[in-house]
Amino acid sequence: MSLLKLYFRSPSAIIGLLLLLLVLAMAATADWFYPRDPLALAGRPLLWPFTNPRFLLGTDNSGRDIAAQIFHGARISLLIGVVATVISIMIGITIGAFAGYYGGWVDTALMRVTEAFQTLPNFILLLVLVAVFGSTITTVTVAIGIVSWPASARLTRAEFLSLRSREFVQAGRTLGLKDAKLIFGEILPNALPPVIVYASVVMAVAILLESALAFLKLSDPNVASWGNLIGAGRDVLRVQWYVSAIPGVAILITVLAVSLVGQGLNDALNPRLKGR
Amino acid sequence: MRVLALAGRRLAASIPTLFLILIGVFLLLQFAPGDTVDAMMAQMGGGDATTARQLREFYGLDLSLGAQLANYLWRLVRLDLGFSAIYGKPVATVIAERLPATLLLMTAALSLAFFFGLILGVVAARGVNKWQDTLISTLGLVFYAMPTFWFGLMAIIVFAIYLQWLPAGGFEDITVGLTGLARTLDIIRHLVLPTLTLGLFYMAIYLRIMRGSMLEVLNLDFVRTARAKGMDETRVVVRHVLRNALLPMVTLIGLQAGTMLGGSVVVESVFSLPGLGRLAYESVIQRDLNTLLGIVFVSALLVIAVNFIVDLLYARLDPRITAGR
Numbered sequence: 001m002s003l004l005k006l007y008f009r010s011p012s013a014i015i016g017l018l019l020l021l022l023v024l025a026m027a028a029t030a031d032w033f034y035p036r037d038p039l040a041l042a043g044r045p046l047l048w049p050f051t052n053p054r055f056l057l058g059t060d061n062s063g064r065d066i067a068a069q070i071f072h073g074a075r076i077s078l079l080i081g082v083v084a085t086v087i088s089i090m091i092g093i094t095i096g097a098f099a100g101y102y103g104g105w106v107d108t109a110l111m112r113v114t115e116a117f118q119t120l121p122n123f124i125l126l127l128v129l130v131a132v133f134g135s136t137i138t139t140v141t142v143a144i145g146i147v148s149w150p151a152s153a154r155l156t157r158a159e160f161l162s163l164r165s166r167e168f169v170q171a172g173r174t175l176g177l178k179d180a181k182l183i184f185g186e187i188l189p190n191a192l193p194p195v196i197v198y199a200s201v202v203m204a205v206a207i208l209l210e211s212a213l214a215f216l217k218l219s220d221p222n223v224a225s226w227g228n229l230i231g232a233g234r235d236v237l238r239v240q241w242y243v244s245a246i247p248g249v250a251i252l253i254t255v256l257a258v259s260l261v262g263q264g265l266n267d268a269l270n271p272r273l274k275g276r
Numbered sequence: 277m278r279v280l281a282l283a284g285r286r287l288a289a290s291i292p293t294l295f296l297i298l299i300g301v302f303l304l305l306q307f308a309p310g311d312t313v314d315a316m317m318a319q320m321g322g323g324d325a326t327t328a329r330q331l332r333e334f335y336g337l338d339l340s341l342g343a344q345l346a347n348y349l350w351r352l353v354r355l356d357l358g359f360s361a362i363y364g365k366p367v368a369t370v371i372a373e374r375l376p377a378t379l380l381l382m383t384a385a386l387s388l389a390f391f392f393g394l395i396l397g398v399v400a401a402r403g404v405n406k407w408q409d410t411l412i413s414t415l416g417l418v419f420y421a422m423p424t425f426w427f428g429l430m431a432i433i434v435f436a437i438y439l440q441w442l443p444a445g446g447f448e449d450i451t452v453g454l455t456g457l458a459r460t461l462d463i464i465r466h467l468v469l470p471t472l473t474l475g476l477f478y479m480a481i482y483l484r485i486m487r488g489s490m491l492e493v494l495n496l497d498f499v500r501t502a503r504a505k506g507m508d509e510t511r512v513v514v515r516h517v518l519r520n521a522l523l524p525m526v527t528l529i530g531l532q533a534g535t536m537l538g539g540s541v542v543v544e545s546v547f548s549l550p551g552l553g554r555l556a557y558e559s560v561i562q563r564d565l566n567t568l569l570g571i572v573f574v575s576a577l578l579v580i581a582v583n584f585i586v587d588l589l590y591a592r593l594d595p596r597i598t599a600g601r
Contacts, residue, residue: 116296118531119579123538124556124572128301131560131568132308208423212542215425216557230426241433248426255421 006268013267016260023254027074034068038224042068046240060229060243061236070250072224077207077254080141084206085199087145092152093195097183099153100160111157114150122147126209130218137220140213144206152195152202159191193269200262204255211251226251283587290580294573298352301572302345305565313337313361314563335359348569357570362562367570371552375574377447378540378551380463384471386529386536389478394525396479397486398513404491412483419480424539428473428546435469442468445548470547474539478532485528489521496520522593530586533579 007013036042045063047055057066099110117125129143163169164187172186213219214227221228226247233243313331317323332338336347351358357367400412419427436444443449448463493499494517502512541553548554552571559567 112293112296115290115293116300118534119290119293119576120297120301120572121534121536121538121575121579123535123541124575125301126538127541127556127560128304128568128572131563131565132304134309204421211423212425215423216542216545218560227423230423230429234429237429237433238437241429241437244426244429245433248423248430251423251426252418252421255423256417259417259421 003268007264010264010267012260013264016257016264019253019257020261023074023078023250023257026071027078030068030071030075034065034071036068038068038072039064039222046236046243048240049242049246057246058242060232061240062232066229066243066246069224069229070226070247073226073229073247073250074254076137076223076225077210077251080137080144080210081203081207081254081258083141084144084148084210085203087142088149088202088206089152089195089199091145092149093156093188095149096153096156096158097160097188097191100157101164101179101183101187103161107157110153114153117147117150123209123212126213127218130213135213135218135220137223140210140219144209148202148205148209152198155195155198156191159194160187163187163190197262197266197269200258200265204258204262207251207255207258279588279591282591283584286587287580287584290583294576294580295349297576298349298569298573299345301569302348303341305569306341308563308565352573357573358566360564360567360570362559362564362567367567370555370567371570371574374550374552374555377549378537378544378553381467381470381474381540381543381549381551382536384467385475385478385540388471388475389482390525390529393479393482394486394522396483398490398518400483400487401490401494402509402513404487409487413487416480416483419476420484422477424473424477425542425546427476428469428543431469431473432546442466444469445546447549466547466549470543470549473546474536474543477539478536481532482525482528485524486521489524490517493517493521519593523590526586526589526593530583533582534575537575537578 030038041063042065043052043055043059043063045059045061047059049056049058049066051058055065055067057070060066060069095110095114099107099114125147126143129146130140133139133143169182169186172182177186210219210225211227211230214225215231215234217228217231219225219227229247230244233240233245233247236243313328313335317328317331329338336344339347348358355368357371359365360367360370363370396412396416400409403409432444435442443466445466447466448454448459449466452462454462499512499516502516503509507515537553540551541556543549544551544554545557552575556568556571556575558564559571
């Protein structure tokens with residue numbers, strides 16, 4: 001309860017939550033407002049926004065309804081964002097927990113791998129993964145998860161390093177708890193809050209990465225993704241610039257919402273840091 | 277000298293990391309559908325199985341996986357990155373041709389991000405929770421949330437199409453054949469929009485970090501002492517706070533070097549700049565795996581080099597690093 005109160009003290013956190021609810025509402029009502037396939041031909045191509053009441057945001061260069069693609073795109077962006085974040089945080093937590101708990105050569109080996117992932121530019125690794133495994137929505141999501149775990153691994157490791165010699169862990173060890181139980185049952189719940197807050201950063205980056213891939217026409221062309229629409233609009237940028245402009249605003253709002261909520265959570269969890 | 281030794285040790289420690297990356301990506305690329313010979317055959321418009329076999333033998337692709345990997349690493353030690361079947365040139369040559377544009381873009385964008393991030397961060401921290409802080413922080417959030425390629429497209433619409441102040445893409449005007457100073461100015465004109473596009477995103481990150489670390493240092497005891505001595509606020513900030521607050525910013529350069537290189541892939545495609553990032557994109561599209569592996573190698577080297585420089589800078593900013601360890 002007090003956490004909620006702390007959260008709602010910050011106006012930017014409230015704005016972030018409202019924006020996130022707006023995007024969620026768009027994703028939830030997409031089928032209701034636009035039951036047809038958003039990628040199907042809907043009308044004359046390149047209709048400007050607000051000129052035809054049937055297509056509120058106009059149509060793109062192949063005559064598809066832009067508003068329908070924006071609504072359905074909210075689903076894709078949130079889906080990819082959430083799933084990629086879960087994958088990335090899971091990998092990060094596992095690697096960070098083992099490295100921090102065991103220390104020694106396990107730590108050295110795992111941190112070497114983490115370092116390798118951080119040295120290789122993540123977008124280039126993403127390109128390699130897409131080149132090898134193709135670009136369906138599943139592979140793209142998994143690939144984004146794979147390239148964005150190192151920071152959460154480091155965060156988890158740091159938490160484990162400071163927690164592993166606390167009394168409650170020693171007590172657990174004296175009671176004869178197994179390592180796995182100690183790691184996941186005792187230490188992890190205490191190490192989780194900063195990682196959860198960091199997840200909002202991962203999600204923001206994941207949405208941006210997918211849109212960049214889609215813009216380069218390397219993401220799944222068979223889903224209504226905002227990045228795909230920006231990429232399509234690029235061909236008619238000189239005159240019908242709205243085709244690219246509209247989905248960009250949608251991405252901007254979504255990423256902004258996710259970051260603001262993350263920041264609000266962070267401030268609520270660490271009230272001491274408030275005002276920074 | 278001690279600084280160099282320290283940074284050198286860090287550099288030596290990154291060599292195993294480099295090998296780990298290369299072995300990992302090499303093995304990963306074995307799963308790719310089609311190899312270099314397939315790409316070459318497609319380029320030539322098809323051929324019979326005997327030619328394919330001869331070519332595979334020529335490029336050593338008929339050997340076992342372990343032998344191929346050993347061959348590749350041995351060639352890398354001699355700085356031979358192999359041959360690009362698509363471009364018909366050694367990979368090293370192809371990359372060397374593309375490297376200057378990327379280095380120029382990254383340096384320009386990093387300088388912009390660092391310089392303005394620093395100034396805006398200081399201004400925001402000095403007026404914390406006042407209007408200038410709110411304005412700068414909001415601006416930072418918006419730039420952070422904006423997809424870089426979308427910002428690039430919008431900048432093209434405004435500055436290249438509508439106002440016609442700046443070119444919409446390319447590295448230089450090749451139709452005129454400029455030389456000397458005129459050519460330099462032409463390249464600068466072409467790089468303004470790409471630099472803004474890539475740099476503003478990082479500026480948003482830098483100003484946030486700078487603001488936070490300024491606020492942290494401003495609360496420390498030695499700042500109170502300086503103020504108690506009657507020093508005016510500007511002198512306190514410039515002489516005492518800035519140097520200490522800069523440390524996290526410098527760390528960030530090292531951490532961001534990789535993502536920035538990744539970001540230039542997108543920016544270079546938006547502005548059709550002939551850089552490394554665009555080459556990476558093209559080699560994915562054309563399945564030029566040799567070139568792709570070469571780019572992985574060079575970009576990892578680049579990140580390691582940036583971190584080496586950051587280590588040196590860090591020691592200059594914080595004398596305790598050299599004195600301590």
